[in-house]
Amino acid sequence: MVPQIDVRGCMARKQYAGEAAFEWEEAEALLDLPFVRFSGPVRFSLSYEIGEDGRVDVEGTISFTLTGLCSRCLGETSRTFEEEVRAAFLPRPSEEDYSYRNGKVDLGEFVRDSVLIALPGVLHCESCAQED
Numbered sequence: 001m002v003p004q005i006d007v008r009g010c011m012a013r014k015q016y017a018g019e020a021a022f023e024w025e026e027a028e029a030l031l032d033l034p035f036v037r038f039s040g041p042v043r044f045s046l047s048y049e050i051g052e053d054g055r056v057d058v059e060g061t062i063s064f065t066l067t068g069l070c071s072r073c074l075g076e077t078s079r080t081f082e083e084e085v086r087a088a089f090l091p092r093p094s095e096e097d098y099s100y101r102n103g104k105v106d107l108g109e110f111v112r113d114s115v116l117i118a119l120p121g122v123l124h125c126e127s128c129a130q131e132d
């Protein structure tokens, strides 16, 4: 489940920072590597800060493990990836940042984009990765 950030509610409670940790199970559809799958959900560990103008800055890490066949030697392998992620959400339309409406940040698009950016183009086992 991807949580929402209730910006309006947080501001009403004068709570301008928080954390969100969750798992995302729907990443499989984004994976385009032959004979490779996710072993488990993608884990998000985020913190956020809300500015006076309603800008919400989110940063943290995502991590996931891929299991399958090495793209080079076709040996069975399993590797864990961890990436830092960061984004800003504005309460109005924006070209560069994400935007949100009705006082709530929906992290869905950001979650999907983060996984796409973090996914490797190939999966290499440890010995093939050393040759890269």
Ligand SMILES: [Zn+2]
Pocket: 070, 071, 072, 073, 074, 075, 124, 125, 126, 127, 128, 129
């Ligand atoms: Zn290999």
